[in-house]
Amino acid sequence: MSRRAAAAGSQSSLREANKALVVSTVQRYGGLTQVELAAATGLSAATVSTIVRDLLAAGVVDTAVTTRSGRRAQMVTLARRVGLAVGIQIGHRHLRVVLGDFAHEVVAEQTLPLPHEHRSDTSLDRAALLVVDLLERIGSELDEVVGIGIGVPAPVDASTGMVSVPGVLRGWEGEHLAQVVGKRLGRPVHVDNDANLGALAEYTLGAARGYRDAVYVRASYGTGAGLVINGRVHRGFAGTAGEIGHVQVDPQGLICRCGSRGCLDTVVGAAALVEPLRASQGPLTLRDVIARARAGDPGTAQVVADAGATIGAVVAGLGMAVNPQCVVVGGELAETGEVLLQPMREAIRRRVLLNQIAPLEVVPAELGARAEVVGALVLALQSADVPARVDDTADLSVAAPPGDAGAGGTPDGERDEDRDQGQDEDERRAAVG
Ligand SMILES: [Zn+2]
Structure with a gap:
């Protein structure tokens, strides 16, 4: 709901809208x-203070004393009793699961190896x-989970939660991931790349906190990037x-698993990195390459540096197309x-326009x-409905209007960005400083 629309309504609906905004x-x-x-919402300090007091009484938020720029301040977080969320990352060779609360604090985690393919x-x-195991470990139950986020190493159609391109992740096509896990655990599921x-x-x-436009590069068994444009993940x-x-x-070059010729993955993917080392160092895994490059082995370091370039x-x-403020690797x-980052930085520095105002970080x-996996957790938390009241006789009505923070909304939860961009950005910096 926009604040203008809310103002046209009654006093009490304005109060509810402000509460939902907070x-x-x-x-x-x-x-x-x-x-x-107050800065992030555009509400007065007095209004925020009243709303926080109400939400505290309703069990929805917790407050704690903290310091900001040397002054005492009242930190507001959503209460742990509002619920937990689950983040799941499916990797090429591992499975990672975390449980976390609305303050983005990870309370339990576990990684397991997965077989090839x-x-x-x-x-x-x-x-x-x-997931069930971790919940048991911290004495919680499934009904405390507000949502589950899943990350997979393939493009995902946000509307279906399915892998959207065949060939990229064999054995995962046509599988309705959100439905399968949702049916199994009975909680809302959100899937993304x-x-x-x-x-x-x-x-x-x-590392991209406080910026508006950023590129995240994931260099792994394959290479991918995530784009944040104007404060939203662009899918x-x-x-x-x-x-x-x-x-x-x-x-x-070689034909890629996607069907095209000479893709970046055919040159810097795991198989391409171990191949030139076979003659001198024998068969290696990607983990071996990483370990040896870190230990200063010149041959493997050269392979990683070439990949970086x-x-x-x-x-x-990509930077020319997006004009980001930073690249996070x-x-x-x-x-x-630096074995990987230095040659990357060098290649990016060579593009004059990218570094016109300041060197692109x-x-x-x-x-x-x-x-x-933390991103999967954040996706689940940002997509969750927060109840208006949390106590023994939990009121199931929802503080945020449906579609605002609801599961059906944009998964990255950046809906109110247009409302007050400049102020929001100042606020981000303040919030993390
Ligand atoms: Zn390809």
Whole structure:
């Protein structure tokens, strides 16, 4: 609901709308001080203070004393009793599950290895069992879970929650992931591409915090990117936005699993990285390559550096299209640090226009290997309905109007962005400073 529409309504509906605005703002950032809440919502400090008191009495928020710029401040978070969410990341070789609360705090997590070319049915089964296991570990139950986010290494059609392009993730096509897990666990499920979720996490909590336009690059068994444009994750018409692993870098190159020739993934994917090392170092895995490059082995470091330069050139092209304020680099390959980042930075620096005002920042993901799974958690939290009251006789009516913070809305929960962009951006900086 826009604030203008609310003003036309009655006094009490205005109060409810303001309350919903405060709840959805806290939901989006994880936690804000009252001063920051006033700036982010455009409400007066007195109104925010009254609403926070009401929400505290209703059990919806918790407050705690914190400091901002050396002053005491009242930090507002959604209460733990409002619920937990689940983040699941399906990787090429592992499965990661986290449980977290509305303050974006991870309260339990577990990673399991997955076999090469694992299939959707068995992997989703293991994920579901792991969720129940983790809940048990912290003494919680499924009915406390407000939603589940799942990240997969393939383009996802947001409207169906299915892998939208065949060939990219074998054994996962035609599987209705949200439906399968939803049926199994009985909670709302939201599915997205892993690089998009990495972008969402780094934008909400990590290295891209405080920026409006950012590119997240995931360099792993394959390469992908997530785009944040004007504060929203940009997925594109069929969910393939940012699929830089399938940009052509070698017109005479190998045929990619997507069917095209000479894709970036055929040059810097796991198989391409281990191949030139076979003669001198024997058969290696991607993990071996990463470990040896980190330990300073010159041969493997050269392979990773060459990959960095090639990825950097493609990201520079993407950067020309998007004009981001920063490039955040995650995925397993980023564990080699400057071995990968320095040549990427070099390739991006060579594109004059990208660095016109200031050098385009290329920085490692702050959330490291957890960026994608934390992004899945954030997706679930931002998509959840927050109840207006939380107590023994829980009122099931919803504080945020349906479609505002509802499961059917835009999954990244950035709906009120248009309302007050400039102020919101100042606020983001204040919130994280
Ligand atoms: Zn391809």
